[in-house]
Amino acid sequence: MRVLTDSDFLDLWESGSRRHPLDRALLALGAAFPEDSFESLAAWPIGRRNKALIRLHCSCFGPSLRGLVSCAGCGERLEVTLDGRAVAGEGGDDAGSQGEAIDVNGEVFRMPSTQDLACVVRETDPHSAAVRLAESCRLGPAGSAAWSDGDLDEIGERMARADPLAEIRVNLRCPECGKEQDEVLDVVEFLWAEVDSRVRRLLSDIHALASAYGWSEAEILSLSEGRRALYLETLQA
Numbered sequence: 001m002r003v004l005t006d007s008d009f010l011d012l013w014e015s016g017s018r019r020h021p022l023d024r025a026l027l028a029l030g031a032a033f034p035e036d037s038f039e040s041l042a043a044w045p046i047g048r049r050n051k052a053l054i055r056l057h058c059s060c061f062g063p064s065l066r067g068l069v070s071c072a073g074c075g076e077r078l079e080v081t082l083d084g085r086a087v088a089g090e091g092g093d094d095a096g097s098q099g100e101a102i103d104v105n106g107e108v109f110r111m112p113s114t115q116d117l118a119c120v121v122r123e124t125d126p127h128s129a130a131v132r133l134a135e136s137c138r139l140g141p142a143g144s145a146a147w148s149d150g151d152l153d154e155i156g157e158r159m160a161r162a163d164p165l166a167e168i169r170v171n172l173r174c175p176e177c178g179k180e181q182d183e184v185l186d187v188v189e190f191l192w193a194e195v196d197s198r199v200r201r202l203l204s205d206i207h208a209l210a211s212a213y214g215w216s217e218a219e220i221l222s223l224s225e226g227r228r229a230l231y232l233e234t235l236q237a
Contacts, residue, residue, distance in 0.1 A: 001032045001052065003059050006202055006221050013199040021188045022118050025049060028191060032056050042118075045111035047165035050187045054088040057187075061194045065185070069172065073179030078172050082185070087168060101139060102158040108139045109155060111163045130156070205232055 004012070008031050016024040029041045029052060041049075057065065065082040101110050116136045123129035130152040137159075160167060168185040205228060209220050212235055220228065 001055060001059065002034070004031055004056075006225075009195060009198050009202065010221075013195055016192070017196075020121070021186075021192070022114055022121065024192050025053060025188045026114060028053060028056060028188075028195075042115040043113050045113055045163055045166065046117070047111065047163035049114060050165045050168065051088050053187045053191050054084045057191050057194065058084045058088070061198070065190050067190060067193075069183050071172075071174040071177065071179060072181050073174060074177040076174055076176045078174060080170060080172065080183070082170065087185070088165070100162055102155070102162050104155050104158055105151065109134065109137045109159070110139055111159060111166065112137050127152070208232060208235060 012027055012031050016027045019027070026038055026041055029036070029044075029049065030038055032052065033041065044052075054065075057063075063084045065080075065084050065087070067080045069078050069080060070076070071078055101108050103109075112133060116133055119136055120129045120132045123132060127149065131147050134147060134152060134155050168187070169182045170185055171180060171182055173180045206217055206220050209215055209228070209231055210217070213231075223231070
């Protein structure tokens with residue numbers, strides 16, 4: 001995995017600012033793993049994708065994953081702070097989180113990928129979406145099984161156990177009303193919020209330096225972060 005530069009952040013933000021989160025995830029992976037094709041990255045199991053994105057967050061923005069959610073009981077704003085290193089676990093981006101194939105009632109399924117999720121993202125009926133996802137992940141010849149809710153629940157539970165980083169749940173307890181609730185950690189949202197914030201600060205700095213010195217964007221980006229900060233400090237003084 002390569003650490004992204006300021007130029008990488010600008011390109012990533014420009015390419016993904018109006019795209020779906022699934023596309024943003026692949027664009028971020030493509031920037032971090034330029035040796036892999038988008039087709040290959042789209043086929044990664046979601047757990048492997050999430051692990052890599054958390055590690056990218058840690059390398060570029062630090063290990064703290066911070067966010068806010070509302071209490072379902074009283075509406076109090078709850079702060080969530082997690083250590084990305086602990087969430088991602090040990091090992092490289094390929095280690096773990098691959099997910100093994102599972103067997104449910106004689107049918108074998110691989111773990112869902114970003115490509116599989118893209119196929120069902122527009123489904124408005126939860127049952128239809130689950131059926132389509134199961135069929136997309138089913139190995140072997142296409143069948144005509146009528147999936148019951150029980151079958152789909154078992155497939156989902158088995159997949160969650162086989163690939164635990166595919167859906168990361170955090171248990172929260174409200175200090176005001178005491179209500180407990182589970183929240184899903186949206187890895188892509190956490191990463192993209194940092195990218196967006198970084199780019200907005202960067203563009204503001206570029207504007208200030210270009211206005212003061214007449215430098216081009218490329219010239220400003222070629223400066224080290226420390227030198228850039230000193231020029232900005234001089235302007236503010």
